[in-house]
Amino acid sequence: MSEYSLDNSAKTYRYYRNAVERHWDPHEIELDEDREALAAFEFEDGEEGFGYFRQTLALFGAGEEAVTEDLAPLAVALEGIEDQMFVTTQMYEEAKHADFFDRYWREVVNPVEETKGYEVTSPTDDRFFPENYDSLFESNERAMRRLLDDDTPENRVKAHANYHLVIEGILAQTAYYAIHKNFSEEIDDYPHLPGLVEGFSNIRSDEGRHVGFGMHKIKQHITEDGVGISVLNDTVNDLMVYTNGILVDTTEGDAPGVGRDRLMEFASEKHRERLEQITNADADIPDVDELVRLSGD
Numbered sequence: 001m002s003e004y005s006l007d008n009s010a011k012t013y014r015y016y017r018n019a020v021e022r023h024w025d026p027h028e029i030e031l032d033e034d035r036e037a038l039a040a041f042e043f044e045d046g047e048e049g050f051g052y053f054r055q056t057l058a059l060f061g062a063g064e065e066a067v068t069e070d071l072a073p074l075a076v077a078l079e080g081i082e083d084q085m086f087v088t089t090q091m092y093e094e095a096k097h098a099d100f101f102d103r104y105w106r107e108v109v110n111p112v113e114e115t116k117g118y119e120v121t122s123p124t125d126d127r128f129f130p131e132n133y134d135s136l137f138e139s140n141e142r143a144m145r146r147l148l149d150d151d152t153p154e155n156r157v158k159a160h161a162n163y164h165l166v167i168e169g170i171l172a173q174t175a176y177y178a179i180h181k182n183f184s185e186e187i188d189d190y191p192h193l194p195g196l197v198e199g200f201s202n203i204r205s206d207e208g209r210h211v212g213f214g215m216h217k218i219k220q221h222i223t224e225d226g227v228g229i230s231v232l233n234d235t236v237n238d239l240m241v242y243t244n245g246i247l248v249d250t251t252e253g254d255a256p257g258v259g260r261d262r263l264m265e266f267a268s269e270k271h272r273e274r275l276e277q278i279t280n281a282d283a284d285i286p287d288v289d290e291l292v293r294l295s296g297d
């Protein structure tokens with residue numbers, strides 16, 4: 001049998017192919033209906049209600065930008081070509097996600113603010129970012145950068161736990177869940193925003209792959225390199241303080257639709273589920289088709 005360059009049966013090669021096959025363009029999503037629906041919609045508490053919606057988008061946009069910037073050290077550290085091919089797709093996808101939120105602010109948020117006579121805001125304004133949010137992303141940046149000068153299996157686990165598990169697998173998944181439920185016609189208290197839902201659906205599907213990759217690598221470091229489960233647990237537990245803080249700081253206790261309590265519950269379900277999939281030898285990480293599927297919420 002001849003030797004080929006790529007191992008196309010490798011899990012990470014399959015993730016890479018899945019990313020190529022599911023390619024989408026953030027500039028092709030139709031946003032006119034969203035702009036009209038939001039401009040015509042009266043949030044129960046007016047500008048404040050719109051403010052929570054707007055803040056969620058600012059947090060997502062800044063988060064996508066941060067993860068785009070912070071992924072590169074992993075691409076330097078990884079050895080296998082199949083892993084590196086996957087990470088190139090992830091970096092490209094994070095860039096597209098950041099682009100989608102930037103576009104939504106330009107084409108929907110700012111025009112709606114103008115129509116409604118609200119203050120016209122910038123998505124980078126400090127007011128949107130609670131301290132817990134800054135702390136979480138600073139921790140992620142440090143954990144990723146550490147791979148450039150101290151690349152050990154233990155530090156890899158810490159980096160993946162910050163990036164793929166807590167930010168992508170717990171915090172972002174929780175917020176995607178809320179956005180999807182609230183703006184896809186399921187709840188009368190919110191406008192129906194098909195462009196936002198379409199963008200989020202594509203992003204969530206990409207993120208499913210990213211989370212799967214991170215969990216797969218963590219599991220590998222634990223089972224093959226002997227990294228203790230306590231490294232994973234301690235890292236995740238420390239970071240959950242920030243994620244819970246972010247959920248409290250950026251939601252209303254009595255909001256209609258998916259409220260704060262349900263979000264906190266969803267985040268801890270995800271936390272439990274992720275750790276179970278990694279640490280239980282019999283619990284498999286879902287395959288790529290399941291990871292990118294959006295049902296089952």
Ligand SMILES: [Fe+2]
Binds near residue numbers: 093
């Ligand atoms: Fe992303």
Ligand SMILES: [Fe+2]
Binds near residue numbers: 067094206207210
């Ligand atoms: Fe991601």
